[in-house]
Amino acid sequence: MLKTTPVKDQGNSPLCWVYAMLATIETEHLMQGDSVNLSPDYVARMWLTERARFSYLSKGKHTISMRGMASMTLNIIQRYGLEPYDAYPNYKGVNYNVMARTATQIARAATSFDILENRLDDALNHNIGYLPPTLFMFGVEYTPLEFAHSVCLPGEYEALTSFTHYPFGQKFVLETPDNQLRDSFMNVPLDSMMNRIEQSLRNGHPVCWEGDISEPGFNTAAGCATLDNESTPITQQQRQRAFETLQTTDDHCMELCGIAHDIKGDKYFIAKNSWGKTRPFSGFMYLSFNYVRAKTIAVYLPKQL
Template identity: 35%
Template structure:
């Protein structure tokens, strides 16, 4: 009888402990710039990548610089339009993109500070690209339909004109902190070297330790990714954060267990606990390489959002979480943790599409296997 009672006491204790409210302890918290809002736009790829580069500038120079997100957006849209036209409409065109689109843009167009190019019209305070995108899509459809049976090269100037009106005309020089710069000289001042940044993913449909083009909708520019086993993807994130490097993240946030309002993202073992797990600790699934691949191939894991990993935390049970900076603002009535979401390791293992890091952030063994 005593053993029977002891069993239920232990069972009750385990049940209570599995429902403890989250208590997080910071382990690593790397310096970054304030949380911003991308507004009514699909430009998370630029906001997150720009935040990542701002942290890189802090790491490289000690300077805290607010970079322009919209400068890279402005210079990327013409390339997306060109790709769409040349492929006769059989390509992705929309607001989405990936981190390497920003890296590619700064290679070609340099960097500028927010104060020099904010992408807002006079009197505007929030970003809203809904009308602009609708106009661009209508124009591109017309060009593809080619009603005049002789597509004029004027379409490029027309696209540029729309972008000039809605985002702003490109700039060639500006003043920052009392000095004159071009976008190219400003990039040099920040010590950002675009070729130092690499994209890494983890899927079994391509060989490990090789590069391949990841076929996801927003990879319209056919960027290449290094492919590593899942454990090495996670160890790369950990190694980066532990050595002062932040990490750019492409991930899936469509799950009900992702909540910016509650500030957590988890993978409950029992689906019945999904909503409860946003507030209290419940057991999570063991995420294997095979299960990750399965969820990717059945479209349960998609590339729908880019964010910025800036730190590590533990809950009261010692479970590891990642501090992930979002771009949905910091209004406390709408988001928790000042605009950050704490990803459990299980969520990171399952829902990460890819990461972008400085090549020096790689663990030595992984860098050697990738010949970097």
């Protein structure tokens, strides 16, 4: 199993897309010998700020949602930077669904951009915490954007998916409700996607996984996710049918950080979750290869692989 930072807890927030992508970046650096632990709350604050501005400028026609895809985390940190976890921790257990409603109300009530910014900052400072005035790492002062570029360069990660309603070898905008920024994903055959995931992990690089957890076989109490029929590999056509009939939906994100085998020799991906150090494996889960074949919406992995 690859090295990871401690398991975090997203609480009641729908911010798995932030936690999982940051966990993937953290592991990538831990495997290179660097120590980095990143703040999900900084990313969440920047997202709230951006969407409140958008809501105001669109005359309040857009309600702010904290749901998203992991690709949005990459976009946000390239625009606004990052903070280390210790510099901007979540001590208050912020309810981000409430914060989204508050930000929406502030945006709709604001009569000028300055009023929006001031009222929003007051609400964010009170509920999440004040942003640190400076950022020092190893005796060097960074801006949040400089720090972000030191741990995640623009274009460092590639987003892959596998569906047949678009040509393979081309990028397309995934039609999921959580793709709020209309990000594009490289479309590859299912076997190619699975091979990229496995080879990434075997070469010491983590993968951010995004997919469906609505199946009965996604058993958090047992700490594993399997399909009813594990003996027959899911085909590209079966996977497509489940997506088109909305049986496969974009529910959750986790970091894939290892490969394991059960007593029968069946392979599983080890996933780091963001629901706290609970359940049988202290915050980790085992996803069968067949489950990942069937239920993956997208994966994110270092582009050089």
